Amino acid sequence: MSTLWVAGFGSDLAEDHPGFHDDVYKRRRAWISSLAREHRVSSGPIPRVEYTPEEVATWTHVLSKLKDLFPDHACQQYLSSFPYFNFQGDQVPQLEDISQVLKSRTNWQVRPVAGLLHPRDFLAGLAFKCFHSTQYLRHHSQPSYTPEPDLCHELIGHMPMLANQGYADLVQAIGEASLGADDKMVWHLTKVYWYTVEFGLIREGRDHIKAFGAGVLSSYGELKHIASGAPDLLPFDPFQKLPKMSYKDGYQKAYFILDSFEDAEQKLRALARAMKDPVQPFSL
Ligand code: H2B
Ligand code: FE
Secondary structure, eight states, rough: OOOBOTTTTTSSOOTTSEEEEEEEHHHHHHHHHHHHHHOGGOOOOOOOOOOHHHHHHHHHHHHHHHHHHHHHHHHHHHHHHHHGGGOOSSSOOHHHHHHHHHHHHSEEEEEESSSSOHHHHHHHHHHTTEEEOSSSSOOOOOTTOOOOHHOOOOOIIIIIHHTHHHHHHHHHHHHHHTTTTOHHHHHHHHHHIIIIIOHHHHEEEEEEEEOOOOHHTTTTTHHHHTTOOOOOOEETTTSSSSOOOOOOSSOOSSSEEEHHHHHHHHHHHHHHHHHSSSOOOOOO
16 A cells, blocks of 8 residues: 555644654654655564653653543443553553554554544545554653644554444444545544544443543543533534534533444444435435
């Protein structure tokens, strides 16, 4: 497969990226990105990176901070998959090893990518059980914040959930719906992805609401914000127009609650059928 086009932060960092003024960081990030650009799935395992002590320290910080939050806030599927990956505080995991664990659990795989992909390409990967992941780390000056996906977010946020079959099937359904969809629908599916895979909540039993979205699970502040009662908590319905996504300026104004991953997957499949129905095509 050819190299995928990288949008957004791709190779040049935005001015508000914490590493913008750090040339050493920028060179390092570009070098790790180049490994992904040159990697071909057919040519063998994902190249291993020898992480620097500074990068290890960033990983150590992020893992130890987040681990404390999970027992209370993460959904049960996350908690039961987490140990499969055997994350160690003193060692940054290698994408190849993580991909092997994922393969053995749900038959998904990880493919390294140089930066943010265009939503259409990213969603298409999901249809084929392929999760595109960055391999570099966030800037060490702000270990609790990154404006773009980095290895900590991909591994701690996404991997345990993708090792759960019900969830993995839901994510695949989002990807499948994007194949052949027009730009408007790809944008809608980007929001579906955002409000589930990144910021989704799930009902557990009668009165518990737990997090499964990677963006929620990897943010201490976001979890507290949800618990404060300030944002709207709405039932998940992919047939409805979803609110604007909020990227940097604070937290989401609304979150969506799934009844179960299976139920959400069924809704997504119904949406995909409606989109492709020539008689009554779905439109928002
Ligand atoms: N690219 C990469 N590399 N990682 C992501 O998590 C990601 C992406 N998310 N491109 C996508 C866009 C998401 O925001 C939706 C599907 O557009
Ligand atoms: Fe993500």
